[in-house]
Amino acid sequence: MFMTNGQVAARPMTPVVGRIRRRRRETQDTFTLEIELEKKRRFSFAPGQFNMLYVFGVGEVPISISGDPAESDVVRHTTREVGVVTGAMRGLKEGDYLGIRGPFGSAWPVEEAEGRDVVVIAGGIGLAPLRPVLYHLMDHRERYNRVTILYGARTPEDILYKQELGRWSARLDVEVFATVDRATRTWHGNVGVITTLIPRAPFDPKNALAMVCGPEIMMHFCVRELHRRGVTSDRIFVSMERNMQCAIGLCGHCQYGPHFVCKDGPVFRFDQIEEFFSVREF
Amino acid sequence: MTVQSITQSLAELRFFKDMPREHLEMLAGCASPVAFKKGEFLLLVGHEATHFVAIREGMVALEMEAANKITTLQTIGEGSIVGWSWLVPPYTWHYDARAATPVSAIQFDARCVRDLCESNPAFGYDVLKHFSHVIVERLMNTRIQLADMYH
């Protein structure tokens, strides 16, 4: 099933067994699993794609791939515990097994972004599906114009991938701005909602391409700010979440207007979904 | 700094972009450059709002004390304004503003600006329009914050 170029293979409903090689606590409710596949299978994916992770005897959930697209011996997923399956997943230890199907779905437009200013906007756990893009941008930095990362979290303790953000912000060719919704005086960075970073961020709205991932309400406000700065909907990409079951466009669980999020998404160009976005029934 | 050089400094700040030169000159007549050391307070809750500040460089933290804990509500950076309570009675600050880094700014005498607003309605309306943005933005930000969107 695991193929190169992020293609879904012949038996997409049958999970492959993966073994947890390493488990890392990211924040108080978020953890990253580093998984190796049975029979040392290689794995490749495109940034933005997701896998269905099956916690045996509990259930299956879609989780984005958060690792480096350049590495193929390991699959990384960063998960936030919110309910039954993610809670059980959090209880898994190094050496435990889980089922994996994938990779599924559409990808972030890393090629379309070449030659442009790239603005990566992530909120909370939304940094996980965007981390593969950031690895790609750093590895091929010369292909892009200005690269700006805007990241918002609830509190300083909720900031994901602190070390990597620190490393990227130390680079002279990348600008990283982080903000938190609330903090005490021990935090010396920005405080304020993520939208406050957008008017000040160093990019040219006429040529920039933005990739936005986070809770829907956060993406809604960020898109509004991007529009205000002059970034048009055809240069804004968002990653959508809906409940999923088959992940291959058969069951209809993830329907979103005329789209299936598992197959046509999760990454959408904003003008493709603009009319449904923020409409309650959708 | 002369009125001319303050006018020029104001013209370079994001907040004042779109304001006619003539109005910037009027504001500059009520303004003077200031610097705050890290940790110094620009405004104190409950005190009379006698002035407001435009940040040229540095970061200011708006803070509130509740349940014996000081919480930072928002940080404000370059090109932005600290303080709008000088515009509406009873002209008292609603929060503390502390320099989170060394801050270089332009400080305005609130009474001087209010008097100009009263005597020149076109200027007054322009100032009000610019400050409405700050007020609406802070209100929107507070609403987004209350939505606790990452929870």
Ligand SMILES: Cc1cc2nc3c(=O)[nH]c(=O)nc-3n(C[C@H](O)[C@H](O)[C@H](O)COP(=O)(O)OP(=O)(O)OC[C@H]3O[C@@H](n4cnc5c(N)ncnc54)[C@H](O)[C@@H]3O)c2cc1C
């Ligand atoms: C394409 C795609 C990619 C995803 N990538 C990631 C990822 O990289 N990391 C990650 O942690 N999650 C990711 N998710 C979300 C993840 O799939 C859900 O959090 C998971 O399915 C919840 O399952 P559960 O059994 O633990 O929760 P449930 O028991 O089904 O739900 C328990 C409670 O949590 C709430 N809940 C469910 N989903 C969410 C959610 N997404 N956010 C907040 N509350 C929720 C429910 O409303 C319910 O109240 C992704 C989802 C999609 C569709």
Ligand code: FES
């Ligand atoms: S999950 Fe079945 S159609 Fe998308």
